[in-house]
Amino acid sequence: MYLEYLIIAIVLFILGVLGIVLNRSNLIIMLMSIELMLLAISLLFVINSILIDNLVGQIFTLMILTVAAAESAIGLAILVAYYRIRGTISIKSLNLLRG
Amino acid sequence: MYILILFLPLLSAIVSGLFGRKIGTKGAGIFTSNCIIISFLLSCYMYYEIILNFSPAYIRLWRWFDSELFTTYFGLQFDNLTATMLIIITSISALVHIYSIGYMAGDPHIPRFMAYLSLFTFLMIVLVTSDNYLQLFIGWEGVGLCSYLLINFWLTRIKANKAAIKAMLINRVGDLGLVIALIMIFKEFGTLDFSIISSSLITFEINNNSLTIICLLLFIGAIGKSAQLGLHTWLPDAMEGPTPVSALIHAATMVTAGVFLIIRSSSLFECSSIALVVVTIIGALTAFFAATVGVVQNDLKKVIAYSTCSQLGYMVMVCGISGYSVGLFHLFNHAFFKALLFLSAGSIIHAVSDEQDMRKMGALIKTIPFTYIMILIGSLSLMGFPYLTGFYSKDLILELSFEKYYIILAFWLASSAAFLTAFYSIRLIYFTFIINSNAPKEVFLKIHESSKIILFPLALLAFGGIFLGYLGKEYFLSNIITPIMPNSIKLVPLFFSLSGAGLAYFLLCYQINTLDNKVFKKTYHVIYTFLNSAWQFNYVINHLIIKQIWKMGHVITYKLIDRGILEVIGPKGLSVVFVKLTQIISKLQSGLLFNYVLVIIIFTTFFISGFNIFKVM
Helix, strand or coil: CHHHHHHHHHHHHHHHHHHHHHCCCEHHHHHHHHHHHHHHHHHHHHHHHHHCCCCHHHHHHHHHHHHHHHHHHHHHHHHHHHHHHHCCCECCCCCCCCC | CHHHHHHHHHHHHHHHHHCHHHHHHHHHHHHHHHHHHHHHHHHHHHHHHHHHCCCCEEEEEEEEEEECCEEEEEEEEECHHHHHHHHHHHHHHHHHHHHHHHHCCCCCCHHHHHHHHHHHHHHHHHHHHECEHHHHHHHHHHHHHHHHHHHCCCCCCHHHHHHHHHHHHHHHHHHHHHHHHHHHHHHHHCCCEHHHHHHHHHHCCCCHHHHHHHHHHHHHHHHHHHCCCCCCCHHHHHHHCCHHHHHHHHHHCHHHHHHHHHHHCHHHHCCCHHHHHHHHHHHHHHHHHHHHHHHHCCEHHHHHHHHHHHHHHHHHHHHHCCCHHHHHHHHHHHHHHHHHHHHHHHHHHHHCCCCCEHHHCCCHHHHCHHHHHHHHHHHHHHHCCCCCHHHHHHHHHHHHHHHCHHHHHHHHHHHHHHHHHHHHHHHHHHHHHHCCCCCCHHHHHCCCCCCHHHHHHHHHHHHHHHHHHHHHHHHHCCCCCCCCCCHHHHCHHHHHHHHHHHHHHHHHHCHHHHCCCHHHHHHHHHHHHHHHCHHHHHHHHHHHHHHHHHHHHHHHHHHHHHHHHHHHHCHHHHHHHHHHHHHHHHHCCCCCHHHHHHHHHHHHHHHHCCCCHHHHC
């Protein structure tokens, strides 16, 4: 039973990764994908904490949720600032720093 | 006193070369001439002491090379050969110095000219007085260098530059042979001293093959310096220098060095019969070849240049049949009458406003009779006219070569050369002096006998050209056993010379009438062109050797190796590869966010799964 939860969490994580890698247009989708990845990891922590009967996982989950909230707040703030300057939130136009 | 003979020409070269500005053109001429004259007087005294009183001298100056088995002293050896050579060199050089004062008058660079002449004399004296091969090599290279400087004396003329470079480079070919010979000698004998080599030839068993190789290599050196067949092409071109230079190079110094080397190494040559045969044949061929070419040359100086080449062939030939003292005798005699011929030619050229083409001269017998007499004495001596200097050595050379039945070819080649020698000598005199004048009127009106300072050396040389053979024969030929042969053969050279002279006179007088036949005319034209261009030696060498080497130098060493392989492997190829590589790597950083993420994720995956990418690579 726990195995299914684990698989779900991993699949969610992979979906989040693919959302970042394959997404070429929208910065908001990217932020959402990051949120998704963080959620998937939180889920993994929770499942594992139950699995090994240890509270540290749930404490970490809480920490991650806080960090995720702060991160998304800052991310959105950056996004808004970026939009003000460039007038677009497309990722493709985010390539000024080439090698 | 013996060292002074060496030192004086060096002193005069240094003073005239470095302080020529101080002593002026006149001072340079007088100072250098006096130095060489004193040097000549000293060598006369030395001749008296060494040859007439039988007391050869050896002077060791200082230790030069000293490493393990190889010790070479800077030493001077004054024996009979050296004394004779010194007499030749210093006397001719002194006369040429005096002559140059008059001949070069008006030239702004007389101090430089005199310095070169003196340096030339000095290095030639170093060459002949050395007691080992290494020191001989200093003189050997030095006279090559000085010949370059002197031929190139009028350095604004491109032709003179080319001729000088040619002389230098062709001499280098021979020098290479000499260098290898020196290495071989050191390998076989462990020393380069003449005395040790000749004595160890008696006591030790030396490998015969390597002796032959040594002799042939030495002979290659002599070929280059003495302008034998194959490496002779520099000699006619060396006429670009001023006439006194030609006299010095062709009569006394440079070209005699090769013959001197053979005579000096006679103990080595005697041990190798193959080398001797090669020497004889090359010498005879040179004598014949140069004589045929001399017949059709139209440049006054070139005729004499080819006759030098031909006479050197005689000397080398007689060395090949072991008549070294006869070779030396001919060298001695030749120095005087050839210097006489060259200096007289200079006098003629001086008289006709620097015109060298014989076809534009003529009728000079009326205007410059003194020079006519001089050149007549020189030519008759060259032809081996009885009782003149050339007769005593030239006839004997021919007789000795007849004795060697196994290379009788040499005798006939040399006899034909004698025939042709007479032919071109008479032709030269006929064209310049006897025929009706072909000179332009303004030149003809200005023809005059040269100044006394030019004629004085000629008179002295004419004395040499008449009497020296008679005076020297007792000394030079005392150890020669005259071969026994029928009288008819003994008369062959004389007959050949006289018939050659007669034929020349006859042909030149009736030239127009004999050239009517068309076929005859055509063959005559072909032969004339062939001989006039010196058997096409220059053409063949340029096209078959020099152009190929140039091409190889450009295509292979320059294009393929230097600009090709070395650059691709070396700096240029490496830089191109690295730049391309870094460009590829830096393109990975595209500036696009999702690519970065992909890379991060891939490598994180590797990291988490414990997969070490660097270990795999």
